[in-house]
Amino acid sequence: MKNAIIAAVAAAALLGSSGAEAQQRIKFEYWYGLTGQLGEILEQHCKRFNDAQQKFEAVCVGQGGYDKAEQNTIAAYRSKQHPTVVQIYDAGTVNFMLSGAIYPANQFAKDFSIDIDWSNYFPGIANYYATSKGEMWSFPYNSSTALLYWNKDAWAKIGKTKAPETIEEWFDDLRKMKAAGVECGFGFDYDTWMPLEQFSAIHNLPIATKANGYGGLDAELVFNKTKFADYMKDWKKLLDEGVARIQTAQVGKTIVQSFTDGTCASVLSSVANHGVVGSTAKPGLNWGVAMLPVYKDFKRHNSLVGGASLWVMQGKSRQEYEGAAALMKFLSTPEEALWYSTANAYIPVTKTGFDFMNKNGFYQDPKHAGRELAITSLTFTPPTENSRGIRLGNFTQIRAEIRSELEAAFTGKKDMQVALDEAAARSNQILRRFEQTFKGKTLP
Template sequence: MTVMHKLHGLAMAGVVALSAGAAQAEPVEFEFWYGLTGDLSERIQEMCQTFNGSQDQFKAVCTSQGTYDAAVQNAIAAFRANKQPTVLQVFDAGTADLMLSGAFVPARELMEKAGYDVNWDDYFPGIADYYATSKGELYSFPFNSSTAVLYWNKDAFQKAGLSEAPKTYEEVETAARALKEAGYACPYAYDVDPWQFMEQFSAVHDLPIATQNNGYDGLDAELVVNQTRFVDHVAFFKRMTDEGLFQLKEMGQARLQSFMNNECMMMQSSIADHGTVGKTMPDGVAWDVAMVPVWEGTERKNSLVGGASLWALAGNSPEQYEGAAAFFAFLAKPEQAEWWSTVTGYIPVTNSGYEYMMDKGFYDEAPYKGREIAIESLTYTPPTANSRGIRLGGFIQIRKELRDALTGIMAGTTEVQPGLDQAVERGNAILRRFEKTYAGKQLP
């Protein structure tokens, strides 16, 4: 039984009707559970305090659950006691599970019944399509959004006789060899996190990850990453690793730390790390970001969004839903988008937020310059069937199978094709269990 199937069984039948509530002497409290920690958790707490101070009708009680997985698991337990939060942060990989659970109030319904007129077309398609139904309706609100970019050390490149970031993987190899020749032991650091290693690669190269348009068209989808150019891409990384030009940095934040410590000169990572790199990189070291490379001859497509969206869970009171709607409207303000991007490194999710920041010269300021590359990457083309997102059930577990296989390949415990074949076989078994769990149902 999947995580969200449990939610389906625990959710109250039907959706609680929303209505305008009478004015309260005390603010109506509603809970917001999220899966971020550390500095990001502190920023969310600050955001909640600002919302609470901006009006006196509602009070958001915002609580970190530690991780994305824990936030979902704790929500399941809370449903059993009828104490589920009103708002839950769910990361991208859990979208299909949530959609089929029935344990939520759709975003459009929530806002309309609370009296808000939302311009849904304002959301960037490259972000909205990941969280939208096949008809384009958003069920949740994009929140902390990012995409992958290439980080590169400009000082090291200059010493190696290079002046620009590589645009192709052929140029990545050339740069890595020049950096090695210039005395840099680690030209390129990477890990095999499927989100940035496989999913971003497949999107920008317009390659399928699964049949049925990456799962959007049916629960009978099957993984195909062992049949696309991704196989050659993995083989390239294995060869570069064996030659000592690339280094696998798998433990915790090892990849990020190696770049910030001026140890490795290139890495692919989330744009959300931009602020952390800026704070941590040694003073005086010049660095920058660029769109992730593609193989020569590729007609580049938009990259995939990462991060999470906010869902209004079923089984709460009409007054709490009014509070949630007010909270979502607050988060959608351009001024709030600017603040969120300033303190975290995440990108605005709407055209209006992005234009507001552009008009103020946000991306011209040194600490934030380069973050616009993520917007350019996400909006590089209109999303295709392969670059709009992934709608696969049990995708959290599938990612783990793929990561384990890729780690084994890079470590030399298995060959490239057999390793990917085995991961796909295990991943497809997860998909078949998910399909059986939701037999007779269709993705919206």
């Protein structure tokens, strides 16, 4: 069945490229994973590039999801039908670094004379996509980080006008709100990105040994022994007290939907949803965003970047690479940073982009109120070993293991600590397996 799919993808790619040969401009393929509104915006961005071009044309093909973009690229690479440029999400970074199938961004920029000042990227973003030696192998594109979304009216019921800064204060507020008649203080799902990854970064806690995996493929997960375990036990308590609620698509409403229709007073979500919340909030919903709360005994550190970066693939013609280089140049201009961050709620990836947006009054616009907090959060401290990023093999699968165990714990089938220990043990098996599959290779 797998080969049938690979064949089908290859056939689709063939059809796609042969139909597009009539015109004069040099074409190259650019695959992306974003879907829905965000996918449409990317398509527009692609069109902006093509309109500004005489010589090259990017053929942008949506793959129907981040994970699909990665899977399809791998399948296409195996049958030598892969695109020149592909958008790969944060969790796929390790696979691409070890693949031998990519053209490292720093080398590519040098070979095709793209003038990029690598130190211009926000360190929190650059480090996530850089090798352990600090070389960038992909071009950061759509980037985000997590924020607390809070309903000001719900907080007003307990006489507060400010978002909570510590986790203790937040939980305290939630319990008071319950007493004041707020039906759902906090809605969460099983996504590990907010509670595990972002939480560990801002508390400067390790998720795995070897500097979260940057130091080598033999890293081991340790999240079950850190404050994260207490955090999850606290969530479970909130759930049992009826203060918090689980909101997934299967329940009927995602966390964002439960926030925009006013059901849940707070949720943790990506800044990328800032625009979505703004445009889908029920009329009169009085809301704001704040940086993720931190336990009061901890010093706040920078949060992690989420989103995706653009990878250049091996094995393409010189002309296609020139096209890709033109695309990278185009995307890195401050004007495009402004356009892209206005169209959706992703943050600018470079300091120049951020300054340019500031100068143009982007952050003064009430529609964008609070989005600057994402930059504040991301640059709060210089990245430490724990807040630099996560470089673990097969991280998608590790997320899935943790998710399953969290499901078991939150639905009361297992004790939280037992579940987390089990998740760590199973994730370690995944890492050992990954190490074996990539025997003889070392992380760059």
